[in-house]
Amino acid sequence: MLDARFVRENTEKVMKALEQRGYETGNIAEFLKIEDGRRSLLLEVEKYRQQRNELSERISKLKRECSDVTSETQEAKNVSESIKIREERLRELDEKTKTSLLNIPNIPHESVPVGKDETENVEIRRWGEPRKFDFEPMNHWDIGEILGIIDFERASKIAGARFVLMKGLGARLERALMNFMLNVNTSKGYQEVLPPIIVNRESMIGTGQLPKFASELFTIADPELYLIPTAEVPVTNIHRNEILKEEELPIYYTACTPCFRREAGSYGKDVRGLIRQHQFNKVELVKFAKPEDSFEELESLTRDAEDILQKLELPYRVVALCTGDLGFAAAKTYDIEVWLPGQQRYREISSCSNFTDFQARRANIRFKREGKKGTEFVHTLNGSGLAIGRTVVAILENYQQKDGSVVVPKALRKYMEVETIK
RNA sequence: GGAGAGGUGGCCGAGCUGGUCGAAGGCAGCCGCCUGCUAAGCGGUUGUGGGAGUAAAAUCUCACCCAGGGUUCGAAUCCCUGCCUCUCCGCCA
Incomplete structure (x- = not known):
C-alpha cells in the first residue's frame, strides 16, 4: 500500500x-x-x-x-x-x-530496468557452465519414473492433477534439501522459524495477496482461513502491528514450509513434471530492514540464495525483472534461474524482492529510531532460498548419468547417506 | 465441545454506581537541582495515528483504554458481536 x-x-x-x-x-x-x-x-x-x-x-x-x-x-x-x-x-x-x-501496486525503484514484459528483463550475471552431455539428457519426470522416486499417477488419484507423490530416495532427497538449505541459512544468521501454514485474512492483506489475488489462494470455508502460497506470508506477519526497536534491525528469518497455489490461468503450462504444482515445499528467506539499508540487503539476500546453488554446483543466472514484469508489491526483484538440461533453458528457482515499505504499511510494521520522536515503517524483503521441488528437478536433470542413475551433489551426501540415486 | 474469569499507556496497576480520564499511583526512561563517589532525595517531563497550519516549527483540533457495532447530550465505564488469554471438565495426536 x-x-x-x-x-x-x-x-x-x-x-x-x-x-x-x-x-x-x-x-x-x-x-x-x-x-x-x-x-x-x-x-x-x-x-x-x-x-x-x-x-x-x-x-x-x-x-x-x-x-x-x-x-x-x-x-x-x-x-x-x-x-x-x-x-x-x-x-x-x-x-x-x-x-x-x-489495489494500487508498489512504485518501482529507480534502478529497475524499464520494460513492458518478461522479454525485457535484464540478465545481471551467470554462474557455472551448463554441462555437456555425451547422450541425450532426459526430462526429470522420465528420470523420476525410471528410478521409481516420483509418482504422479498415484498422486492424482489421491488429490488430483498438479500433485506429486515422492517415494524412497526421492522423498529423502526432498528432506535432505530442506535440512541442507536451512542449515546453510541459519549459519549466516537467519533465525529458523516454523510458522503456521494456514493464516487469516489480515495476514493475507498484510503481504498483499488479498484483496487482489484471491483466485490464487486455496481457502478454508468455515473458519475463513487461507493456505499460504509462500512462507513470506506467515513470516512477514510475525511482526504485524508491532513497533520494533532500531537496534533490533535488521531481522533475518528462514523457514521451510509447504506452499499452496491454485495456479488458476496456467492451464497448459508446465503440465508435466514438478515445475508447477498445487503443493510444494520451499525454504524462504525474510528480512526486516531499515529503509536506508534495504537495497543493500536485497543484494546480500540474493547472494545468499545464489550460494545454495553454488554449493550444489548447479549453473544459474540472475535476472533483474523489468518494470512491466515486477510483482504487485515489489519495488525491485531479482529472479534466479537454474539451468535445466531437460528443457535446455534457465528456469526460475528463486525470486528475491525488496518490498520497501509497501507491505509494512499494510501490515503496520514500524520501528522507532533512538532519540527520535514518532515511528517509521520498516522495509520488508524476501526470497526463496530455494524452492525445493524445482531444486529436485535441477539435480535430477543436471546430475543424471547415461545409465539413468543420478549422482548426489557433494554437499548433499551427508544428508542423503548415498552417493547415487539408482 | 461444556462451565467460569479476564483483556487499560514501555511494564505493573487503579478506575468500571456514565461527565475536566489520554486516563490516579508505582516502576522504568529523559531533563534539571542537590549530595565531593554509588545510593537515596527534590522539581519537571515522557504514547500513537489523522486533519488543519507553517519554509520548517510553534499552535489548534479529532480519534485511540483488545477489535467492530449500539444506547446516551456525553462511555475506559452500560448493551450486543467477534478475537485473544487464563482456570476447570470432556475429547484427542
Missing part, C-alpha cells in the same frame, strides 16, 4: 512510475477524487465533534450547579444527529479509499 499523503503530494511522480509498470493510472485519479471528498468530510465531522464535546462539557458543568439543561441537551441532540449522518458517509469513504489504495 502506498502512503495516501505521498500519492496526493506527488501525483505526477506516482503516475509516471506506475505507467512504467503498465498500470492503468486512471485508478490514481479516481483515488484522488475519493480521497479529497473524504478529507473535506472529515474536516466537517471534526468540527461537529468539537461542538458536541464543548456542549457536553457545558451540560456537565450546569448539571453540577443544578441548572436547567433542556435547551443545551436539545442542541446537543441535533449536533449529534448531524455527526451520525456524516460519520456514516465518512465510513463509506474510508472504506473506498482504503480499497482503492490496496
Whole structure:
C-alpha cells in the first residue's frame, strides 16, 4: 500500500512510475477524487465533534450547579444527529479509499530496468557452465519414473492433477534439501522459524495477496482461513502491528514450509513434471530492514540464495525483472534461474524482492529510531532460498548419468547417506 | 465441545454506581537541582495515528483504554458481536 499523503503530494511522480509498470493510472485519479471528498468530510465531522464535546462539557458543568439543561441537551441532540449522518458517509469513504489504495501496486525503484514484459528483463550475471552431455539428457519426470522416486499417477488419484507423490530416495532427497538449505541459512544468521501454514485474512492483506489475488489462494470455508502460497506470508506477519526497536534491525528469518497455489490461468503450462504444482515445499528467506539499508540487503539476500546453488554446483543466472514484469508489491526483484538440461533453458528457482515499505504499511510494521520522536515503517524483503521441488528437478536433470542413475551433489551426501540415486 | 474469569499507556496497576480520564499511583526512561563517589532525595517531563497550519516549527483540533457495532447530550465505564488469554471438565495426536 502506498502512503495516501505521498500519492496526493506527488501525483505526477506516482503516475509516471506506475505507467512504467503498465498500470492503468486512471485508478490514481479516481483515488484522488475519493480521497479529497473524504478529507473535506472529515474536516466537517471534526468540527461537529468539537461542538458536541464543548456542549457536553457545558451540560456537565450546569448539571453540577443544578441548572436547567433542556435547551443545551436539545442542541446537543441535533449536533449529534448531524455527526451520525456524516460519520456514516465518512465510513463509506474510508472504506473506498482504503480499497482503492490496496489495489494500487508498489512504485518501482529507480534502478529497475524499464520494460513492458518478461522479454525485457535484464540478465545481471551467470554462474557455472551448463554441462555437456555425451547422450541425450532426459526430462526429470522420465528420470523420476525410471528410478521409481516420483509418482504422479498415484498422486492424482489421491488429490488430483498438479500433485506429486515422492517415494524412497526421492522423498529423502526432498528432506535432505530442506535440512541442507536451512542449515546453510541459519549459519549466516537467519533465525529458523516454523510458522503456521494456514493464516487469516489480515495476514493475507498484510503481504498483499488479498484483496487482489484471491483466485490464487486455496481457502478454508468455515473458519475463513487461507493456505499460504509462500512462507513470506506467515513470516512477514510475525511482526504485524508491532513497533520494533532500531537496534533490533535488521531481522533475518528462514523457514521451510509447504506452499499452496491454485495456479488458476496456467492451464497448459508446465503440465508435466514438478515445475508447477498445487503443493510444494520451499525454504524462504525474510528480512526486516531499515529503509536506508534495504537495497543493500536485497543484494546480500540474493547472494545468499545464489550460494545454495553454488554449493550444489548447479549453473544459474540472475535476472533483474523489468518494470512491466515486477510483482504487485515489489519495488525491485531479482529472479534466479537454474539451468535445466531437460528443457535446455534457465528456469526460475528463486525470486528475491525488496518490498520497501509497501507491505509494512499494510501490515503496520514500524520501528522507532533512538532519540527520535514518532515511528517509521520498516522495509520488508524476501526470497526463496530455494524452492525445493524445482531444486529436485535441477539435480535430477543436471546430475543424471547415461545409465539413468543420478549422482548426489557433494554437499548433499551427508544428508542423503548415498552417493547415487539408482 | 461444556462451565467460569479476564483483556487499560514501555511494564505493573487503579478506575468500571456514565461527565475536566489520554486516563490516579508505582516502576522504568529523559531533563534539571542537590549530595565531593554509588545510593537515596527534590522539581519537571515522557504514547500513537489523522486533519488543519507553517519554509520548517510553534499552535489548534479529532480519534485511540483488545477489535467492530449500539444506547446516551456525553462511555475506559452500560448493551450486543467477534478475537485473544487464563482456570476447570470432556475429547484427542
